[in-house]
Amino acid sequence: MKGHEKSKFKKESSWTKFFDHAGGRVNAVEAADEFSVDMSKLFWLRFAHGAHSRLYHGVYKDEPVAVKIIRAPDDDENGTLAARLKNQYDREVTLLSRLHHPNVIKFVAACKKQPVYCVITEYLSEGSLRAYLHKLKHKSLPLQRLIATALDIARGMEYIHSQGVIHRDLKPENVLIDQEFHLKIADFGIACEEAYCDSLADDPGTYRWMAPEMIKKKSYGRRVDVYSFGLILWEMVAGTIPYEEMNPIQAAFAVVNKKIVVFAEFETCYPSDCHPAMRALIEQCWSLHPEKRPEFWQIVKVLEQFESSLACDGTLNLVKNPTCQDHKKGLLHWIQKLGPVHPSSSPMPKPKFT
Structure with missing residues (x-):
């Protein structure tokens, strides 16, 4: 493995290591709908990123999905940013789980294992x-x-x-x-x-x-x-x-x-x-x-x-x-x-x- 590829792999794994590759816990919004999924199968290829998030292609129940991973930075000393990102995650999951329309992205599942949060939606192949x-x-x-x-x-x-x-x-x-x-x-x-x-x-x-x-x-x-x-x-x-x-x-x-x-x-x-x-x-x-x-x-x-x-x-x-x-x-x-x-x-x- 080349040096830059190894570095990239380490950087990406630092985001996904918080989920057990043998079976991460993915929660639907309602507690009664909890289920387990092999998180290792969700991470294929990163295709976009933001300041505090990464987007991956993945598969869930044999369907292509988009997986958004949100993580607060390590240098967030007073936890202000972490609290804001958690609030954004909670709002997004609460809303998406209740919005159902052909012109609104479809929510699939979500999970959290602090300091990392994961939102899974349908994958739209043609991009933005x-x-x-x-x-x-x-x-x-x-x-x-x-x-x-x-x-x-x-x-x-x-x-x-x-x-x-x-x-x-x-x-x-x-x-x-x-x-x-x-x-x-x-x-x-x-x-x-x-x-x-x-x-x-x-x-x-x-x-x-x-x-x-x-x-x-x-x-x-x-x-x-x-x-x-x-x-x-x-x-x-x-x-x-x-x-x-x-x-x-x-x-x-x-x-x-x-x-x-x-x-x-x-x-x-x-x-x-x-x-x-x-x-x-x-x-x-x-x-x-x-x-x-x-x-x-x-x-x-x-x-x-x-x-x-x-x-x-x-x-x-x-x-x-x-x-x-x-x-x-x-x-x-x-x-x-x-x-x-x-x-x-x-x-x-x-x-x-x-």
């Missing part, structure tokens, strides 16, 4: 939306694919919000794609139940996709996810990452302090063939005023209308013989006609975090 957009090399998505992609994300988020949950870190890296090009929302590590979200908690999202009210640590609601969705839409249309030339702190400063100037700069990046109706939807979603952003169920209705109109006559028009300004007014009027309350909302029990 970020990886897909990167392959396009700054080209925008074809309109039909753009609408289908946006619909998958919006439907997943509509369901998540209907369960009283805010994702808080919606971005292309956290949207995964299966082999049939269906998109699923993933990574609920900093998600929260809307009624209990703490605007002052030290659970940072990602500045480039973060709503200004979150950056300023003001009171916020589920429409912070709509703001992030607007930026994802813009990236798919413009073929470039928001605030690409800025570091995260500069991006946060731009959102909070430059306000409308930043969006004026964004306007110059729209491709010439961006349909005004799609542009109107994007700008409605990223409004600096949360109350002016649509709900996801309304976004789904708009995108479904776009899809129907595109299939029927090749346009996205919501109004007849529109001007650019008519698209903005028409979109607002169309959304308002849908009504203020989700027609199919029901008093489903909200998940409680432990």
Whole structure:
């Protein structure tokens, strides 16, 4: 074994050694559903990593899975980071075990053996939306694919919000794609139940996709996810990452302090063939005023209308013989006609975090 390979092996084993290779303990959320599994069969190949996590390919019950290992660093002297990572693990497992939707990643199992935590989900072979957009090399998505992609994300988020949950870190890296090009929302590590979200908690999202009210640590609601969705839409249309030339702190400063100037700069990046109706939807979603952003169920209705109109006559028009300004007014009027309350909302029990 070569030196660098041996070093890599030791580094990887330091994460997995906490689980017995003869049979690690993997717990479903309900205690009655505990079962044992050979953890050694779960670790095949690391394919992604974060500051305190590693992602592996694996197999569970003969099905391919993704295995996320979370571990606090050894130099966490006062245990603050370890406590935060444990809270994130608990929230993610609690939420994922209760969210069931075609556009939300499927939870499989979880286990913990401090200081290491393990979350097992379905494996989505086509990677993230970020990886897909990167392959396009700054080209925008074809309109039909753009609408289908946006619909998958919006439907997943509509369901998540209907369960009283805010994702808080919606971005292309956290949207995964299966082999049939269906998109699923993933990574609920900093998600929260809307009624209990703490605007002052030290659970940072990602500045480039973060709503200004979150950056300023003001009171916020589920429409912070709509703001992030607007930026994802813009990236798919413009073929470039928001605030690409800025570091995260500069991006946060731009959102909070430059306000409308930043969006004026964004306007110059729209491709010439961006349909005004799609542009109107994007700008409605990223409004600096949360109350002016649509709900996801309304976004789904708009995108479904776009899809129907595109299939029927090749346009996205919501109004007849529109001007650019008519698209903005028409979109607002169309959304308002849908009504203020989700027609199919029901008093489903909200998940409680432990």
